[in-house]
Structures are given as C-alpha cells and as structure tokens.
Amino acid sequence: MSYIFGPVPSRRLGLSLGVDLIPHKTCTFDCLYCEVGRTTNRTITSGPLAPVDEILRQLDKRLMECRPDVITLAGAGEPTLHSEIHHIISGIRELTDTRIVILTNGSLFWDEAVRQRVLGADLIMPTLSSAVSSTFQTIHRPHGDLTLDGIVDGLKQLRMEFRGLIYLEVILLSGINDTDEEVRALKPLIQEIQPEKIQLNTVVRPPADLCAKALDSTRLEEIKLFFGERAEIVVDIGAEKGTKTRDTKGDGLLEMVRRRPLRTKDMANSLGLTVGEVEAMVKGLLIKGRLRRQDHSGEIFYMSNEMDRG
Ligand code: SF4
Structure with a gap:
C-alpha cells in the first residue's frame, strides 16, 4: 500500500507531495462534486486509519527523490478522521522543514480533540460553501x-486556537449555491471565521454526481x-510545474489517476514527459482497461478503473 502520491501540480499550492491518510472512501461528507x-x-468516528510509522517511512524515502513546495495531508476522504494525524505532523517536522498543509472539509472542528491534533500544521484549508442549511445538505450529503x-x-x-494560515475554500456549483441570496448569506459567516484567503472554486474535474456543474468565469x-480583497478565484496552474522524473512505463501515471482524474497535460508535466508520450501510454492503458476517460466541461480527463474499487 502506497500512502504517498506525487508530487503533483496543485492549483493552489504549487508542487504538492500528498499523504493519503484515509482509505477510499471514508468521509464525513458525500459531496456532489x-x-x-x-x-x-x-462516518464521524476518528480512528488510526493508516499506520503512522509506515507513512513516515514512505515519506522519508520519497523526500530523497523530490523537493515539493508543500506536503499535503489529504486522501480519498476526510484526513481529520485519522486519530493520529498529530503524530504524522510531528513526524513530518522531524523529516523536513517543508510546509505542512491539511486539506479538509472542516466538518469536525467542533470537536476539541480534532482541533488540538491539527494545530501543528502550517496551513489549513477547510471548505464552507453555504450558510443555508438545506443547501449545505444538498451539496455535501x-x-x-x-x-x-x-x-x-x-x-x-x-x-482562535490555530496560529497558522487558514484558506477557506468555497465550492460554487451552478444553480445550487451561486445565487445572490446564497453568497449574501455566506459573506458574514466567512467574515466571522476570518480566513487569510477565501478561495473560490468550482467543479473542474469529473464530479461524483453529474448534477454538480461549474460556474462560468463571469459569475x-x-x-x-462581492467577497472582497481576500477572495481569489482558484486558477488551474495545472501544467506549470512538475517533478521532471521520467516515467515511461505508466506506473506513475496510474498512481496519479488513482487519486484524481487528470488531463494529459497535467500528467505530462508531472511525469516529465511530452504530451505525445503520455497520450501513447494512455492509449495503451485504455486498451488494457486500466484507465477510462470522461469528458467534463469540454476537456477530457482520465481516471483509473481501480478508483471505484477502493
Ligand atoms: S469532496 Fe472531500 S469532503 Fe466531499 S466527499 Fe469528497 S473527500 Fe469528502
């Protein structure tokens, strides 16, 4: 079992080395997007969902091969469900001074024990997409x-308790939480949370539910x-940075698309290959049935056929 993925180009963080703390697909939510x-x-019950020693051993090994901008605690689910995430954070601190980011849906911070466990991170990126309870239920289930x-x-x-940065992500879905009433209700709540940044995002990859549609750039x-100077639209920096480690066998490619759907240009940059080389590999993997393709917003994404098996 591999707990480390990437580094992959992240739209928000640069070159991100991911740590997958959570087995597919364990989460407090079941989001449309x-x-x-x-x-x-x-579930909302925390547990030792992946072995800390093995995670740190794999991370140590990977850090000898690459220099990411950040180490991102994430996974195929909600990372704060890991009851030993604080040990993972302190273990990473002993390995490297690379910034530690937690990508979270923010649903468990009412629990003091969960808050205490994340205080050692540098940046926490929670999600808050609606101030309306019924919309929240619709989007996140x-x-x-x-x-x-x-x-x-x-x-x-x-x-109040965390000394690092908070970048609050607002996922906007067309026809669901993009109305004037929705954004007017959300703004004061965000002001109370006082994040350093408000990151506006929409559906950029194939979603779990096809009713999750992207907003256009005008909206x-x-x-x-409307949200003001702290707000930014998350721009897809997809093909700007990569590991430049050549991988022509398809192993790295399969590992990446097992985590999330990607376009060929994203894969090419991460793997240090040309788009033509990646397309040739993708073709072979499609024929073998190891990949499948999905159109989304006029772009073609590839995902692993192993994703759904968990
Ligand atoms: S988007 Fe994040 S919070 Fe929502 S179901 Fe997927 S893993 Fe869970």
Missing part, C-alpha cells in the same frame, strides 16, 4: 450527526468582487 467518487463509509451551525462554530473556534468574477 467529489473527485474520488461516492462515499462508501460515511453529510453524516446525520453533523450540522451547519456546529461546523461553523468549530471553524470559528479553530481560528465567479462577480462573486470574487
């Missing part, structure tokens, strides 16, 4: 014990202006 498929284990009020209180509490711009 999820890139890693439907949640099969919806959360575990039955979670409430929007509880989650917002947890995020405010986190802000994204309008919402950015």
